[in-house]
Amino acid sequence: AEVPRLGSICFHPSLLPRHRGGSAINWAIIEGDRETGVSVFWVDAGIDTGPVLAQRPIPIGDDDSAGSLYYGRIVPAGVGLVLDSVDLIAQGKAPRVVQDERLATYEPLCRDAHARIDWSRPAACVHDLVRGCDPQPGAYAVRGASQLRLFDSHRVDTPTAAAAGTIVVCDAHGLIIAAGDGAVRFGKARVEGTREKSAAAEAAAALGLRVGERFDI
Incomplete structure (x- = not known):
């Protein structure tokens, strides 16, 4: 079998070593x-653990969802970073920065088990959960036997009793x-x-x- 002469690289949508995983x-x-x-790293035997070749920070806006962040900023930045990384490899200048395991986090795939809304939590946490699950898997509220998936989340400044x-x-x-x-507004x-x-x-x-x-707590 053919083996890449210079090694293999991989793209990851976080600033590794934070938020390893899918x-x-x-x-x-x-x-x-x-x-x-976004990060480009050299592949090793672990999950997103290889030495980092290049990274680029991206701000997260107050109302960004996983979808808006991915399509609006992650994809364009990632394409550019991969192209820059290939150029560095071709020039023989590609670094291999070992990840600091003290800063590493790993989370599982975001599924329904993580997406139920706990309304007793602060409004900021509810807002973050809903936009982090938008569009998939879709954070959901429960009332009896019914479920309602909520999207397009925005914080509301007006206090409520x-x-x-x-x-x-x-x-x-x-x-x-x-x-x-507090309270949160959902458009969809x-x-x-x-x-x-x-x-x-x-x-x-x-x-x-x-x-x-x-809704049920």
Whole structure:
């Protein structure tokens, strides 16, 4: 079998060694990071553990979702970084910077097991979870036997005295739902078992939900 003479490189959508694993973009947002980035590293026997060849930082905006961050900034930056890395290899100038294991984190694939919304948590944490799971797997709220996937998350500055999980507003601008210390607005939603997102108020109405009703904690 042929073996690459100069070794193999791999692209990863985080600033390694932070957020190793297959859902790096999701977890950077879910964990409230203000910055992520792209890395090109030399492949070794581990998962995203090889020496780093090049990196480029990328800011995470307050309302970025995993989708907007990936398509809007990660992909363009990643393409450029890979091309620059190939040039460095061709010139014989490609570095091999050993990753600092003291700074390393690894998270599993972001799945439904991580995506249920706990409304008792601070509004910032709810906001980060929803946008980190947008578009996949889709963070979800539970009310009895029904599930509602929520998307297009935005923090709401207006304080609310409503209990966590209570629908405070349901109108053309979306659903505003109380969290542990504030509220979050969601512009889009999808009823579990359906394929398409719709306006959040429409999706809520399809489940018979209205202002004052409360999702399960």
